[in-house]
Amino acid sequence: MIKKTTVISDTKRILGQLPTIKADVPSFIYIAMGNARCQKADLYVSNGDHVNCCQVIGMRHGAFFDQPIHATVSGTFVGFEKHYHRSGKLVDFIKIENDGLDTLDSSVKSRSEEEIEALSKEDVTNILKDCASVGLGGSSFPSYIKLQTNETINTILINGVECEPYITSDHRLMLEEPEAIIDGIRILMRAFSCHDARICVKSKYADLRGVYTELLKRYEGEGISLCPVGNYYPQGWELEMIKSALGISIPPGELPSKHGIIDFNVSTVYGIHQNVRMNKPVIERDISISGDGVCFPSNFKVRVGTPIKTLIEKCGGYKNPDIPKTFILGGPMMGASLPSDDCIITKTVTSVIVLNHSSYEEEPCIRCGSCVLSCPADLLPVDIMNAVKAVDKERIKALNPLKCVECGLCTYSCTSKIQVTDYVRRAKIFARLP
Amino acid sequence: MEIVKETSPHIRRKDSLVRMMMDVIIALLPCIVFSFVLYPLEALKIYGISIPTMILSEFIYVLIKNKKPIDYINKTTFKEKFLFAVKKYRLSNFLVPLVSALIFSLIMPASASWYAIFVGALVGIILGKLVFGGTGSNIVNPAALGMVFSKLCFGSSYSYSKTPFFDVAASGTPLGSISTSISNINDYSLFDLFFGMVPGTIGETCKIAIICGGLFLLIRRAADWRIVVSYLLTFTVLMLGAALSVNSLNPSVGVFQFLGVNFFSGGMLFACFFMMTDPVTAPITSPGRFLYGALGASLTVIIRIFGALPEGAGFAVLLVNLVTPLIDYHKWSKEKFTLKNILPTLCIPAVCLVIVVLGVLYGGVIHA
Numbered sequence: 094m095i096k097k098t099t100v101i102s103d104t105k106r107i108l109g110q111l112p113t114i115k116a117d118v119p120s121f122i123y124i125a126m127g128n129a130r131c132q133k134a135d136l137y138v139s140n141g142d143h144v145n146c147c148q149v150i151g152m153r154h155g156a157f158f159d160q161p162i163h164a165t166v167s168g169t170f171v172g173f174e175k176h177y178h179r180s181g182k183l184v185d186f187i188k189i190e191n192d193g194l195d196t197l198d199s200s201v202k203s204r205s206e207e208e209i210e211a212l213s214k215e216d217v218t219n220i221l222k223d224c225a226s227v228g229l230g231g232s233s234f235p236s237y238i239k240l241q242t243n244e245t246i247n248t249i250l251i252n253g254v255e256c257e258p259y260i261t262s263d264h265r266l267m268l269e270e271p272e273a274i275i276d277g278i279r280i281l282m283r284a285f286s287c288h289d290a291r292i293c294v295k296s297k298y299a300d301l302r303g304v305y306t307e308l309l310k311r312y313e314g315e316g317i318s319l320c321p322v323g324n325y326y327p328q329g330w331e332l333e334m335i336k337s338a339l340g341i342s343i344p345p346g347e348l349p350s351k352h353g354i355i356d357f358n359v360s361t362v363y364g365i366h367q368n369v370r371m372n373k374p375v376i377e378r379d380i381s382i383s384g385d386g387v388c389f390p391s392n393f394k395v396r397v398g399t400p401i402k403t404l405i406e407k408c409g410g411y412k413n414p415d416i417p418k419t420f421i422l423g424g425p426m427m428g429a430s431l432p433s434d435d436c437i438i439t440k441t442v443t444s445v446i447v448l449n450h451s452s453y454e455e456e457p458c459i460r461c462g463s464c465v466l467s468c469p470a471d472l473l474p475v476d477i478m479n480a481v482k483a484v485d486k487e488r489i490k491a492l493n494p495l496k497c498v499e500c501g502l503c504t505y506s507c508t509s510k511i512q513v514t515d516y517v518r519r520a521k522i523f524a525r526l527p
Numbered sequence: 528m529e530i531v532k533e534t535s536p537h538i539r540r541k542d543s544l545v546r547m548m549m550d551v552i553i554a555l556l557p558c559i560v561f562s563f564v565l566y567p568l569e570a571l572k573i574y575g576i577s578i579p580t581m582i583l584s585e586f587i588y589v590l591i592k593n594k595k596p597i598d599y600i601n602k603t604t605f606k607e608k609f610l611f612a613v614k615k616y617r618l619s620n621f622l623v624p625l626v627s628a629l630i631f632s633l634i635m636p637a638s639a640s641w642y643a644i645f646v647g648a649l650v651g652i653i654l655g656k657l658v659f660g661g662t663g664s665n666i667v668n669p670a671a672l673g674m675v676f677s678k679l680c681f682g683s684s685y686s687y688s689k690t691p692f693f694d695v696a697a698s699g700t701p702l703g704s705i706s707t708s709i710s711n712i713n714d715y716s717l718f719d720l721f722f723g724m725v726p727g728t729i730g731e732t733c734k735i736a737i738i739c740g741g742l743f744l745l746i747r748r749a750a751d752w753r754i755v756v757s758y759l760l761t762f763t764v765l766m767l768g769a770a771l772s773v774n775s776l777n778p779s780v781g782v783f784q785f786l787g788v789n790f791f792s793g794g795m796l797f798a799c800f801f802m803m804t805d806p807v808t809a810p811i812t813s814p815g816r817f818l819y820g821a822l823g824a825s826l827t828v829i830i831r832i833f834g835a836l837p838e839g840a841g842f843a844v845l846l847v848n849l850v851t852p853l854i855d856y857h858k859w860s861k862e863k864f865t866l867k868n869i870l871p872t873l874c875i876p877a878v879c880l881v882i883v884v885l886g887v888l889y890g891g892v893i894h895a
Contacts, residue, residue, distance in 0.1 A: 094542045094748045095806060101538070258538070417529040419537050426536040433530055448538070450531045456544040456619050457663035462751070462811040471862045475811055476855070491857055501536030509544050509663075515534050 097466040098506040099325035101426070103258030108383055109298075113265045113392040116407065118193075122166045122398035123186035123437045124150075125178050130233055131155035134162065136187070142170045144189060145198040147373055151187070158235050160225045164189060165376040165397045167196040176400070177436035179422050181429045186437055189398070201373045209280065209369060214240065217284040217369060224368040229378065230263075230329075230358030231423055233441040236365065239355060240284060247353035249281055249290040250338055251362055253301070254322060256329035257424025260444040262379040263359050265392045267294070267301055271308050274359055277366035278317055281357065288316040292359075293338050295328065296321035326426065327469050327500045331356055345470060345496045360443075375440055382408050384425075386418045386447030399438045401445055417450040426501040456509035464503035464513050470496045474503035478516040486523055494520035548622035550749040555629050555801070557736035562633060562729040569637035570729050573644055574628075577635075580648040581628040581669075582621060588657045589616045623662045624652060630670035630801055633730025634794055634841060636685045639677065643684070647677030667848040668808050671798075671841050678841075702793040702837040717784075720791040731797035741800030750804035753813055757820030758799045761876045765828040766790070768880045772887040795827055798840035803847075810854040812861065814868035818854055821872050823847040825879035833886055 126134040131153035138150045144164040151162035168191045178184040212220075221237040228234045230252060251274070255263040267274060278290050294301045305319045322328055322337040332343050335354055343349055349356060357365075364375040376397055383390035388409030395404065405411065411418065421428040422442050464474040473492060480488040494517050503513035562570040593615040595608045631651055635644060651673020656665040678685070715725050723733030731737065744750040763786070770785040790796075803809070803823050810819050823843050830839025854860065861868060886892065 094540075094547060095751045096748045098540060411528055414528040417531045419533060420530050421535075421537055425538045428535055428537070430532050430535065430537065431530070432532040446537075450529075450533075453539060454617075456617075457661065459544060459547075459663045459807050460809070460811055461547070461806040462809075462813075462816075465811050465862050466813065468862065473811060473857070473860065473862065476857055476860075480857075488857055499535070505536050505538065506540050506542075508542055508547060510539060512534065514536065518534075 094508055095461045095463055095466070096506070098463070098502055101258045101326050101505070105258065105261055105264075108259070108381060108390050108392065109261040109264045109300075111261075111265075111390075111392055113269060113379055113394050114407070116393045116395045116399065116404060118166055118191055118195075118396045119399055119403055120191050121171075121400075122164075122168070122189045122191055122396065123174065123176060123400065124162060124165065124189065124398050125437065125439055126151070126162075126173075126185040126187060127153060128178065128184075128233065128439065128441075129180040130235075131158075131160055136162075138170045140170060140172055144168065144170055146195050147201050147376060148198040149200075158238060160227075160235065161223065161374075162187070163225060163374040163376065164198075166191045167194050168192040177431050177433055179429065179436070179439050179442050181431055197373075201371055203371050204369065210283070212280075212284070212369070214284045214286075217280065220369055220372065221365065224364075224372070224374040226361070226364055226368050226375070227440060228358055229360035229364055229375070229441055229443075231427075231441055231443055236357070236361060239350075239357075242348075242350040242355070244350045245353060246285040246287045246350065246355050247289060248339065248355075249278065249285065249287055250320075250334060250354060250356040251278060251290065251292045251359055252329060252331075252334055252356055253292055253294045253359040254329035254334060256295070256326045257426050257428075258326075259383045259446050260381050260424050261383075261392060262381045262443050264298065264301065265381075266363060266379045267359055268304060270363055271304055273366045274362050275308065275312060275317065276370070277362035277364075279312075279315065280365060280369050281362065282316070285355070290317045291320035291338055292317070293320045293322045293334055295324050297324045326502070327498070330469060330498055330500065333469055345498075378438070378440060378442070380404075380438060380442055381444040382447075383444065384421075384446040384448045386411055386413075386416075386449050388412045395438055397438060397440050401436050401438060402434055404438075404445065405434065405447070411447065413449065419448045419450045421446040421448065426505065427499060453510035455511050458507075458509050458511055461508045463506040463508060467502040467506045469500060469502065470498060472496055472517070474513045474517055477520045478511070478513055481516045481520050481523065484523075486526070489520045489523045492520070494524050497521060544619050545622060547749045548619065548626055550744060550747045551626050551801070552622070552629065554740035554744045554747075554749070555626075555633065555730075557739050558633050558730040558733065558797070559629065561723060561733040561736045565723070565732075566637040566729050570632075572641060573632045573635050573637075573639065573729060576641055576644045577632045577648040577673075578625060578628040580645055581624040581631070581652045584649065584652045584657060585620055585624040585661070586616065588661060589613075589620055592661070619662065627652060627656070627669045631673045634670065634674045634728050634797065635677070636728050638684070638686045640681065640684060643677045643681035646680065647673040649673075650676045663807055665807055666852065668802050668805050668844055671802055671844040671848070674841050675845055678836075682836075702831070715788070715792075717787045717791065720788065725792070727792075728794065731794040734791045734796055737796045737800060741796070744800060744804065750800065751806070751809065751816055753816040754804050754809060754820040754823075755799055757817040757872070758803055758824045761821040761824035762795065762799075762828060763790070764876060765825060765880055765883050768884045769828070769832055769887050772884045776888065789831070793831070793838045794840040795831075798827070798844050799823075802841075802844045808848040808851055810851050810860065812855070814862075814864055814872065815854045815860050817869075818872045818875070819847060819851065821876050822850060825876050828883060829879060832883060832892060833890065 134153040136151040146167045148164045149161045150164050153160040168189045171188050173185045174188050176186045218237045218240045226236040320338045381392050420431045477492050497517050590612045593612040595611040651669040655669035655672035659665045721734050766789050770782045774782050826843035827839045
């Protein structure tokens with residue numbers, strides 16, 4: 094079929110209607126020592142120590158920033174255990190025995206309205222740094238670095254598009270906590286002294302549009318507006334969203350802040366609201382568990398550090414356990430597949446998707462061009478694949494595979510079921526070689 | 528419960544090569560039915576020779592290509608080797624040569640000898656496809672190559688005879704009579720041309736069947752509309768230029784009559800819908816596909832008006848197939864439409880239009 098892929102069929106319509114269930118905090122909580130951006134970490138507590146909820150118990154060291162580690166429950170530190178991290182690696186996790194009290198650390202204090210209005214951009218930056226606020230849409234890029242930009246910001250875009258199929262956690266969050274999200278936006282607008290913020294949502298979600306048009310009437314004159322964008326995939330990609338919302342095409346590799354635009358995910362904004370209002374790090378997050386491999390797909394509000402196995406049990410367990418499953422953290426298009434279900438919810442896990450595994454038989458490429466038509470970065474995936482097969486480094490470099498965002502559309506739309514995205518990933522490695 | 532690790536993305540579009548090939552076969556059905564109605568015995572002979580030839584060649588190719596890895600400890604018997612290779616034979620290995628064979632058969636004349644058909648089919652599949660590495664690797668359309676080879680070698684023995692279905696005074700194809708003199712267009716009525724009641728190859732004369740099949744292909748997205756649209760547009764524009772020049776020299780030739788006869792005669796529509804749109808031999812980018820269609824149509828018109836042979840579509844398909852790697856050259860081909868991309872698509876037909884008009888006016892193609 095020679096066709097540009099725009100819409101990916103999914104089960105969102107049903108899952109988006111289900112309310113978020115507040116999951117119980119398990120008796121043991123696991124907190125990752127390192128993550129994809131920070132490999133090393135120091136620990137400030139030792140075995141048997143009592144920790145409070147939201148207490149800083151360590152420090153992760155990344156390439157260009159440090160990130161404090163917060164305990165997400167109160168209880169006793171009982172050692173380390175190895176589990177799978179979101180990135181697909183086996184990582185040391187700090188194990189904390191939950192005492193069920195949730196004693197808050199002394200650092201958590203609510204700020205009054207006057208205090209918040211007095212905060213400068215530097216103050217907000219420091220608060221976010223201390224609270225380890227990161228991009229919760231999945232990028233886990235530290236938010237405070239985004240705030241440190243020296244460019245004048247004219248527009249703040251709030252990314253509520255959530256274009257991947259099967260995921261509805263942002264959708265539910267936007268429906269259930271709209272006041273908090275708008276508060277987070279106001280904090281950011283004050284910090285950047287910018288008077289234009291746009292909440293981007295898919296135009297097909299009438300419920301979201303209704304809630305926000307109604308609510309934003311209370312904040313008239315502040316410059317917050319709702320911006321319905323397209324329903325296609327990958328509308329949630331930063332550059333694609335900016336193009337739809339503002340009509341500006343930014344070449345890949347350039348920072349949007351250079352054009353006076355900055356964008357945040359809705360859950361990040363919700364996190365920033367908590368960080369600034371209560372000086373509290375993100376200890377809870379919304380996730381969706383879905384896919385055709387679980388009995389009852391649901392939305393959960395869970396404590397960071399909960400093992401995913403307990404959540405799957407709450408969903409009624411696996412459907413048809415004799416069929417092999419693919420276990421995905423993140424969306425089915427870009428998420429990482431894990432070799433085991435023994436993994437832990439971290440701050441940046443948006444969803445857990447369990448699919449019945451289906452293997453596809455590769456046919457020879459017939460150059461139908463669907464991948465070329467579908468590619469949002471205007472690349473030629475089939476050419477890149479042929480160049481990789483021929484190990485033609487010059488041609489690979491000329492085809493510029495580093496523009497690829499690995500959205501997965503080339504594989505998704507391949508008539509011959511070839512894993513084109515894998516070839517492009519290999520081309521990216523080639524292109525980085527000197 | 529088993530958990531399988533794989534790389535993203537984890538879901539796929541509902542689509543397959545088999546579906547695409549089945550679509551082409553379904554789209555060819557009206558033409559096939561028409562060929563049986565018109566030439567029952569000859570059609571049976573042509574299909575009976577070309578289909579087994581192409582499918583068997585592909586089967587032998589699969590056997591040769593898939594060698595069992597050498598086992599140094601146990602000696603592999605011939606049977607094991609054979610079964611290993613046979614297991615690699617898939618449904619697509621059957622359907623792809625079937626499509627080639629059907630298209631090849633439909634563009635052969637009923638009078639072709641069994642030997643001409645056999646050699647054409649063999650050359651088409653082997654030299655046109657298998658030597659390059661089978662499905663997806665060919666640079667020319669196997670059906671077009673087979674037809675052109677057979678026509679060049681055995682063409683003098685072809686004759687386009689009458690059948691009980693139509694009885695016409697003139698002998699030879701409509702394009703054949705145009706070829707003797709370009710203004711010779713009134714031998715056949717447009718109605719006969721449209722419904723295929725004229726001599727010609729067994730499958731490409733009935734335009735209504737071709738258009739139905741072609742529309743089906745476009746609706747099912749098994750063919751790219753960009754190629755079809757640009758081909759038909761360019762063809763119409765160039766033929767309009769030719770018609771106006773012919774009309775200025777010989778006012779008895781009506782512009783629209785000339786245009787209609789050229790549009791509905793020969794293998795132009797068939798080549799446009801079923802041969803140009805073969806994705807393997809077409810460029811991969813959208814601007815490239817527009818250029819490809821325009822080039823194909825320009826060549827068709829030029830060969831038709833100035834060529835020694837009456838029909839140009841098959842040759843044009845072969846020639847533009849050879850240009851595809853040039854269009855796809857990685858430093859030039861971009862998916863985005865830019866002025867640089869669009870310019871050749873506009874310039875080449877414009878240059879061809881000038882050639883056609885000047886050629887008709889001063890080239891001496893019109894014999895009184």
